[in-house]
Amino acid sequence: MSYIQALILAIIEGLTEFLPVSSTGHMVIASSIMGIAKDDFVKLFTVAIQFGAILAVVVVYWKKFINFSSIEFYLKLVIAVIPALGFGFLLNDFIDTKLGNPIFIATVLLVGGILLLFVDKLFKNPTVTNEVEITRATAFKIGLFQVLAVAFPGLSRSAATILGGMQLKLTKSVAAEFSFFLAVPTMCAATGYKLLKGYSLLNSENIKLLLFGNIIAFIVAIIAIKSFISFLTKHGFKIFGWYRIVVGIVILGLYFAGVELNVL
Numbered sequence: 001m002s003y004i005q006a007l008i009l010a011i012i013e014g015l016t017e018f019l020p021v022s023s024t025g026h027m028v029i030a031s032s033i034m035g036i037a038k039d040d041f042v043k044l045f046t047v048a049i050q051f052g053a054i055l056a057v058v059v060v061y062w063k064k065f066i067n068f069s070s071i072e073f074y075l076k077l078v079i080a081v082i083p084a085l086g087f088g089f090l091l092n093d094f095i096d097t098k099l100g101n102p103i104f105i106a107t108v109l110l111v112g113g114i115l116l117l118f119v120d121k122l123f124k125n126p127t128v129t130n131e132v133e134i135t136r137a138t139a140f141k142i143g144l145f146q147v148l149a150v151a152f153p154g155l156s157r158s159a160a161t162i163l164g165g166m167q168l169k170l171t172k173s174v175a176a177e178f179s180f181f182l183a184v185p186t187m188c189a190a191t192g193y194k195l196l197k198g199y200s201l202l203n204s205e206n207i208k209l210l211l212f213g214n215i216i217a218f219i220v221a222i223i224a225i226k227s228f229i230s231f232l233t234k235h236g237f238k239i240f241g242w243y244r245i246v247v248g249i250v251i252l253g254l255y256f257a258g259v260e261l262n263v264l
Contacts, residue, residue: 001042001209005034009042010049010213014220017053017187018180018228020116020159020240025109025247028102032254032261041206044198048210050187052217057180059218060225064131064181073181079136080143080178081185087147088190102251102261108154109248116159116241123166128174131181138168142178146186154248157183159240172236173229180225 012030016023027046031037058065064073128134134142145164149157158179165175195202202210255261 001036001039001045003209003212005036006045006209006213007216008034009046010052010216011220013046013049013213014053014056014217015224017050017217017221018057018158018183018225020112020156020162020237021244021247022105022109022112022154022156022159024153024156025105025244025251028105028261029247029250029254032259035260037260040198041201041209044194044201045206045210045213047194048191049213049217051191052214053221054184054187054191055214056218056221056225057184060222061177061180065184073131076134076136076139077181077185080139080146080182081189083140083143084146084150084186085189088150088193091151092193102255104152105154106248106251106255108152109244109251112155112159113241113244113248115163116237116244119163119166119241120236120238123163126166126169126171126174128168128170131174131178134170134174134178138170139178141168142182146182156244157186172232176229176232 009027009030012026013023016026028037031042031046036042064070067073128138142161142164145160145167146157149155149160158176161179161182162172162175165178166172170178251261
């Protein structure tokens with residue numbers, strides 16, 4: 001992997017991790033087009049650079065994350081992350097081998113995209129207008145929605161948790177923010193697990209690539225996070241739905257054209 005390739009993947013990670021469009025699908029396309037789809041370090045890289053995106057959330061919402069007097073905030077995150085961690089730990093290998101294939105990812109992208117075309121009309125009259133109003137029970141239920149993203153690569157973790165929050169009467173902005181918060185423990189665990197499994201791949205050059213990728217993902221993610229909530233509030237989900245459909249079609253096109261695709 002070259003630094004240009006690392007730059008491209010890191011920009012994609014920063015842009016897509018917190019949008020309801022599936023960063024997995026984008027990584028499949030980008031790594032495949034660049035001809036690095038089957039490299040084991042590339043697969044590790046695409047997960048490990050999530051740490052830069054995680055750090056972006058902490059920086060943007062630093063007042064939340066350093067407010068140690070608000071134990072309830074941390075408690076809700078712990079409760080919400082438990083379902084995904086348990087499910088991911090028990091079935092990670094099965095998910096990687098059975099569900100993480102290009103056709104499956106493309107199908108999930110397409111189905112999710114169609115759903116997003118109509119979601120703005122489905123969830124009306126929200127009652128939870130602030131993170132403080134989210135109960136522990138609601139946090140746990142949002143965590144259950146996150147399990148869907150673990151079980152179905154291509155669904156998008158942010159899409160699952162944002163829509164789950166809206167179904168539980170959170171406003172779009174509150175659901176999006178809680179999705180950002182929940183990403184921190186979830187992605188920390190996923191990144192740490194992948195690094196432990198791929199420790200043998202971490203030579204000096206690859207470590208430099210990881211540092212570089214995380215810095216780029218961090219910078220881009222800050223911009224994406226700050227822009228997303230405002231855009232979502234004004235324009236809704238329809239544009240993301242159409243975009244997912246296009247990405248799903250592109251993956252299917254590459255697959256049937258014989259392009260070697262990355263199975264993350």
